[in-house]
Amino acid sequence: MNTTNVLFPGYTVGSGLATYEKLGEFCAAYGKKAVVIGGEKALAAIKPVLTEAVKGTDIEIVAFEWYGGVSSYENGDKLLALDTVKNADMIFACGGGKAIDCCKYVAMQSKKPFFTFPTIAATCASTTAIAVMYYPSGVQKDVFVGPRPAIHNFINLDIIAKAPKTYLWAGMGDTLAKYTEVPFCARGLELAHKDNLPVVMSSMTGDPLLKYGTKAMEDAKTGNASFELEQAVLAIILTSGLVSSLIDINLNSSMGHAIFYGMTVLPQIEERHLHGEVVSYGVLCMLMMDKQTEKLDQIYKFMKSIGLPTKLADMEVSIDEIEPVIDSAVTKYDIEVGPYEITKDMMRQAILDLEEYNKTH
Template sequence: MSQMLLAPRRYIQGDGAVAEIGLHAARLGTRALLVSGRRALAACGGPIEAALAGSGLSCHRELFGGECCESEIARLVCVAQQNGIDLVIAAGGGKVIDTGKVVAHRLKLPVIVLPTVAATDAPCSALSVIYAETGVFERYQLLPHNPDCVLVDTRIIANAPVETLVSGMGDALATFWEADTCARSCRPNVLTGAKAPLRSALALARLCYDTLLEHGLAAKLAVANRCVTPAVEAIVEANTLLSGLGFESGGLAGAHAIHNGLTVLKSSHDRLHGQKVAFGTLVQLVMEGRPAEQFQQVLEFCRSVGLPVCLDDLGIHAPTRDDIRAVAEAATAPGETIHATWFDVTAATVEDAIWTANALALNDRSQRVSR
């Protein structure tokens, strides 16, 4: 089977880049549907509309309903049809972006993605994560092509809550480890169908990981002070572009499946996507029997930037055996990405790995306190 590398048609990043959206939108349409949440509209709605008007485009604003689910997608499709829309612009976080991509796909329209947080690697991918209205993971929606344009204004990112940047690091953290698993197993990538990542995909995934280790803490501290620095630019690129290309062309494995499993516990719903993926990465490393120093490196990185390392950090307090068994069963459902692992994974395998990763993190924490 052929190998492949997937990417958006254009990627633009920089301080003040939102002012350029009209130039790129004018290539794609004349009447835009701007889908965004209230906070994202406050952050960039005015500049987007001004830039579009300056390039001769009209714009219809529509508030996002809050969940990337079938009912919200259908509602926005109707809004677009009623207003003669020929271009979709999705501005906000991962769920807004995923919704906008599906809406554009169903209407056969181009889409521009403008993330207002660097919290996930959703912006660059030809994939949307569909949830139930209750927030429980339902399925991956594979799309025929990547976004036509991804535009990232790092000043907007730096003004967003620092927790969103850290969550993006948690999502990006899984990229290398999952791609490495897919390369070892040569099992079909559920996203592309390819049996092994290209060397370029693996190189991007590795660069993503190395960038996190080198610049993660400095970027977090800069954004905590609403500053744009070279470290912030590097981490935004890692969270958005490197992780986006790396996960889609490299493949998903255990970490994201465990994230999906965690969504069956209502107590985890107020945690961000990347926070759950970070813990899922630790679980994946335990499950795969990776060397202790690799687990420790990931654990220490998570601690340094403030990512969750145990169940309690995720708001899952005093879970029962039944709770974790339910997570494990959801993570190993047929078609889940955990089956890209180079050995057969069962719910019992995942359950044991969750408890063990949790215990290792708690043990490490207690040792630090006692020093």
């Protein structure tokens, strides 16, 4: 028997100051002094509300520190050298995925507990223990899995509703991958509890998006922290993170991601298109190849409604550019595990079939 260890953060979702009404209670067991580390915009958004939130609690915020702009070991080491970080009992990591991931390194090295305060809904970084690390130049270096995720994740919908909409938009695109790739990879496999649970949970990544995602995008445009926005944000930030935390890495992604990585050989993709955006296009290709017509119709319709790309031209890509994309995509580890082998011919045919599908839908 292998031993299985799984740790999850608790979470609060709310709006305004009420999001933090239990902050003092939840942090009490970990000390009194907190250092807030985050991105510039995130700190600006959260500083007034967090300063107010700790009033009347035993928690003292010792400093607000900028993380450095890149999730790098170098920036993490600079933070570790600060007295404000050394003297803190706990870390409040706030911002998007990069700022929070950099804080995971600081927390791991300093052996301090951390709490997350996502200010955008682009990824599930505030829920998972995984951190993507970059060279100071911004080129991706490696990924590590920390000893544990955040103790608690405080999701303030007002702040997320006021953030630029492209984050939510791309976050929805990447979450559609969890919805479709995880069950695809797991099809036909006899799974133990730890891997079977996230396969079942993955329905709660995409179902809320298909139901509420279009309205959630509209509400985000007006800064309205609505019920629909909450459902979409939780699918992206929380459910995706829980699925990722549980599932075997080989079952966590498939052809949607392989096509994204393949697409990055094209400069226009690298320069002007987002991960979640291109991944969602890859998801449509996978559904086309796998002949999941009902799901393809549903997801296509939803993606159209919020302007995610459904055809090559939406990403400034032409048909005669796809060969190197497929050459690269077919080598990615994402497609190693699945119900059948995915070949270059199958990928190409799916891309072409999707172009045709666009003409009639």
